[in-house]
Amino acid sequence: MTAIISFIAVLLLVAIGYVGGSAGPSVRFLFGVVIPYAAFIFFVGGLIARIMKWASSPVPFNIVTTTGQQKTLPWIKHSKIESPYSAFGVVIRMALEILAFRSLFRNLKTQLHEGGRVAYGEAKWLWMAGLAFHYSFAIILFRHLRFFIEKVPVAVQMTDMLDSFLQIGAPLLYATDVVLLGAVTYLFIRRVAIPQVRYISLAADYFPLFLIFGIGATGVLMRYFTKTDIISVKMLAMGLISFKPVVPDTIGAMFFVHLFLLSVLFAYFPLSKLVHMGGVFLSPTRNLPNNSRAVRHVNPWNYPVHVHTYEEYENDFRDKMKEAGLPVEKE
Amino acid sequence: MSKLPKPAELAKVSYQLPKTGWMDTPVEFKPGMFCHGSKPKSLELVGFPNPREWRPADADWKLPENWKEIIIEGIADRLKKYRSFRLFMDICVRCGACADKCHFFIGTGDPRNMPVLRAELIRSVYRKEFTTAGKILGKMAGGRELTLDVLKEWWYYFYQCTECRRCSVFCPYGIDQAEITIIGRELLNLLGLNIEWIAGPVSNCYMKGNHLGLEPHTIVGNLEYMLDDIETVTGKRIKPTFNRKGAEILFVTPSGDLFADPGTYTAMGYLMLFEELGLDYTWSTYASEGGNFGFFTSNEMGKRLNSKIYAEAKRLGVKWILGGECGHMWRVLSQYMDTWNGPADFLEVPKSPITGTVFENAKSMKMVHVAEFTADLIKNNKLKLDPSRNDHLKVTWHDSCNVARGMGMLEEPRYVLKSVVNNFVEMPEDTIREKTFCCGSGTGLNASENMELRMKGGFPRANAVKYVHEHHGVNMLGNVCAIDRASLKALMEYWVPGVGVCGLHELVANAMIMTGEKERTTDLRGEPLPSVAAKEEKA
Structure with a gap:
């Protein structure tokens, strides 16, 4: 049900983008310039605000989750990354987490067999699909820089070349287009096909999948099928970043669908679970060193509490203590 | 029920x-899936x-x-x-x-x-x-x-x-x-x-120093029983001290070890080890709890209960603190104590008086885990060990959750274990170390009215034990946690009969040859040693 609602919502957004892109110049200006600007401002501002909000709450305790051997006696092999003691170890741990999804790589599949035997199997598909999705998305974003920079930088050209290494079709097929759409499709299928995952899924889990699929699909359509006037699109993009926006008449409606969905994604980003992009950097179970026994972690709101002092304890039990031969402070 | x-x-x-x-x-x-609600008295005592x-x-x-x-x-x-x-x-x-x-x-x-x-x-x-x-x-x-x-x-x-x-x-x-x-x-x-199984121990600990509510004379009395048993097994009479000012080390362990077996065997292990080393240490009846059910209640309650450890170390004027085998106790000590009640600048960086090893990894919070302490002793050949005394046991190792994932102590107990037993088998790799499974009764859920919950929660752990029991004949489940010792016993009786539960230092004490001890014929549980059993069989 939540999936269907999300799907309809995205269809509606597609329709809005299409209508906007097919309308007169002022509406096309709204969809080509005003909304993208607003979405970008919302994205940057919203993300900063969200991160500031997280950062405004302190980390009162060192709650690192250790996934390896602590640093202890010199002859015991210390797991420098899984149980980092130094800042350097933490950096490596975080880099692995962010760039290689280290924790997700550990994923296992737990199965209960006949006769009550529990078995654990490899489960790397989610990790693979996650990596494929994030990296292809990042590469596609990077490739798009060719629209925003007059003289396309070598790095972007190289990416473009490598991405189309398959040398299929004209224009050349980008591998990342296929991977992105494939990965998003997989993430959607697993969300509905695995009963437990379907059970926990909210509209907010389906919506971004459909939205990103829509963005990818319209991009693919424009490149390989409906053919878009690249020169005009570049004019629009250059206009946007040089703050001299123009909306050439030669741009088709399909492009406006693409741009509108992307604007929605940008605006939606800071309000949604997609903020995990920023959040993962701040996760206290991962970004702290396991050194709280050697270096005191300070809690800024630590406050004095009521305690039951030794004096009170001895007052309660003095006779019994003396009888048991225990030393006392006051006779 | x-x-x-x-x-x-x-x-x-x-x-x-x-x-x-x-x-x-x-x-x-x-029914069977939840605990009794907290009693008014337990909340009143601590002002909840x-x-x-x-x-x-x-x-x-x-x-x-x-x-x-x-x-x-x-x-x-x-x-x-x-x-x-x-x-x-x-x-x-x-x-x-x-x-x-x-x-x-x-x-x-x-x-x-x-x-x-x-x-x-x-x-x-x-x-x-x-x-x-x-x-x-x-x-x-x-x-x-x-x-x-x-x-x-x-x-x-x-x-x-x-x-x-x-x-x-x-x-x-x-x-x-x-x-x-x-x-x-x-x-x-x-x-x-709250649940009473947490609220009760919390108020006990606040007023009497430990979860079980053992009053000072009872602590002494319980230890006396253990000393009698140690004398029976080894022929040696040990005289530990309590609340002694000027001792070098304060020893703190969960009160569960003073109360019921198999925890008591672990406590006997500590007593024997420290005696053999001639360690200048003291027990405390005021800071007589290493565990912290306050931590399962609120941050503030955790801090209130924890405060006694440093306070007592200061009052007694010890140099550093040694801590016994317990799971959540060590999460609290490692990740909370110094922040809550530190800095413990009145203590010294822990240094083993036997080997001279300085525990740099504990230089701020000043407390050492007994498994770290013992591993260092064994590495430096300070103990005379006869692991064959544990030959009647085939041991597997349960990493306690908090120690594994909230501290990272994985190898020290294994090193000690391998030095004191000849038969050690690991459980399947996805169920140990950082992926270890809980006993199902942690965080104060080890009551009796929720037994069904506990058996269900402990199912994956028991399943892995069952695997090594059936494939390798494992008959003993070792661990460094007082709640494990109390709860895994019930879990094994239910899921894997024939597997016992023990603490690390019970096995250490069994294997350790003490100066001037008589020829031992039984282990700490009074079971005949393998060599004796073999002789009897021949006869």
């Missing part, structure tokens, strides 16, 4: 999901709110008029205090990687026991009350109203989580359900909604 089903029945876990979504599926309080007689199964929980306001304000307050909480409310993508990692989910099949869903119980209210989308879109945005039913659901499921952190190992963002349960329980405690 409800009747505990047979193991064969309990092993048939259904993972069938309800037809209705979880927000629309009412929670059913099943809303002390009254109440029963979790009753419709009326006798809550204050403004209970909802208290909870919402409580959430707001904690969002400001804990980055973990604020972050974990926002960044979960519900990928489900944590779902089948929870021992309670594996053992019950209850979808609300998937860590992600347990977190959603509180996240849904957070969205409704604290996010714009949730305020406007409500259920569409995953938000829901805080009602009495929701509160009851929280209670039921936050007392079905043992804060073991296994889920946090697999989460791509490091979201730690333990942290959410800790805060969830804190919120419940604002309304006096």
Whole structure:
């Protein structure tokens, strides 16, 4: 049900983008310039605000989750990354987490067999699909820089070349287009096909999948099928970043669908679970060193509490203590 | 009390999901799956709110008029205090990687026991009350109203989580359900909604120094019994000291080890080891608890109970502190004590008086784990060991959750173990070390009225033990945790009969040849030693 609602919502957004892109110049200006600007401002501002909000709450305790051997006696092999003691170890741990999804790589599949035997199997598909999705998305974003920079930088050209290494079709097929759409499709299928995952899924889990699929699909359509006037699109993009926006008449409606969905994604980003992009950097179970026994972690709101002092304890039990031969402070 | 089903029945876990979504599926309080509510006296003693007689199964929980306001304000307050909480409310993508990692989910099949869903119980209210989308879109945005039913659901499921952190190992963002349960329980405690199995030990510990409420003379008395047993086994009479000023080391261990077997055998192990070393140490009757059930109540209560350790070390003028075998005790000591009650600048950096080893890794909090201490002794050849005395045992090792995932102590106990036993077998690799499974009874859930919950929660752990029991003839489950020693015993009796439970230092003491001891014929449990048993058989 939540999936269907999300799907309809995205269809509606597609329709809005299409209508906007097919309308007169002022509406096309709204969809080509005003909304993208607003979405970008919302994205940057919203993300900063969200991160500031997280950062405004302190980390009162060192709650690192250790996934390896602590640093202890010199002859015991210390797991420098899984149980980092130094800042350097933490950096490596975080880099692995962010760039290689280290924790997700550990994923296992737990199965209960006949006769009550529990078995654990490899489960790397989610990790693979996650990596494929994030990296292809990042590469596609990077490739798009060719629209925003007059003289396309070598790095972007190289990416473009490598991405189309398959040398299929004209224009050349980008591998990342296929991977992105494939990965998003997989993430959607697993969300509905695995009963437990379907059970926990909210509209907010389906919506971004459909939205990103829509963005990818319209991009693919424009490149390989409906053919878009690249020169005009570049004019629009250059206009946007040089703050001299123009909306050439030669741009088709399909492009406006693409741009509108992307604007929605940008605006939606800071309000949604997609903020995990920023959040993962701040996760206290991962970004702290396991050194709280050697270096005191300070809690800024630590406050004095009521305690039951030794004096009170001895007052309660003095006779019994003396009888048991225990030393006392006051006779 | 409800009747505990047979193991064969309990092993048939259904993972069938309800037809209705979880927000629309009412929670059913099943007997055997929850603990008794806190008694008024236990709350009054430590000044907790809303002390009254109440029963979790009753419709009326006798809550204050403004209970909802208290909870919402409580959430707001904690969002400001804990980055973990604020972050974990926002960044979960519900990928489900944590779902089948929870021992309670594996053992019950209850979808609300998937860590992600347990977190959603509180996240849904957070969205409704604290996010714009949730305020406007409500259920569409995953938000829901805080009602009495929701509160009851929280209670039921936050007392079905043992804060073991296994889920946090697999989460791509490091979201730690333990942290959410800790805060969830804190919120419940604002309304006096604790369980007696926690609230009772907390008030005991506050007033008497330990969870079991052992008064000073009882502690001495209990140790005397152990000393008698040690004398029977070794022919040596040991005379430990209590509350002694000027000792070099203060020794603190969970009170469970002073109370019931097999914990008492571990305590006998400590006594024998320290005697053999001639260690200048003292026990304390005031700081007579290493564990901390306050930690399962609220951050503040955890701090209040923990304060005694440093306070006593200061009063007695010791140089450093040695800590016994306990799981959550070491999470608290490693990650909280110094922050709460430090800096312990009146102590010295721990240095083993036997080997001269300086424990740099504990240079600020000044407390050493006895497994670290003993590993260092063995490495430096300071103990005379005869591991064959443990030859009647085939031992496997249970990593306690907190020690594994909240401290990272994995190798020290293994090193000690391999030095004192000849037969050691690891359980399957996905069930040990950082992926270890909880005993199912941690965080104060080791009561008797919730036995079904405990057996279900301990199912994955027992399953792995069963595997090595059947394939390798394992008959002893070693660990460094007092709650394990108390609860795994019941778990083994239920799931894997024929496997005993012991602490590390019981095995150390069995193998250790003491100066001037008589020829031993039995182990600490009074069982004939393998050599003796073999002779008897011949005869």
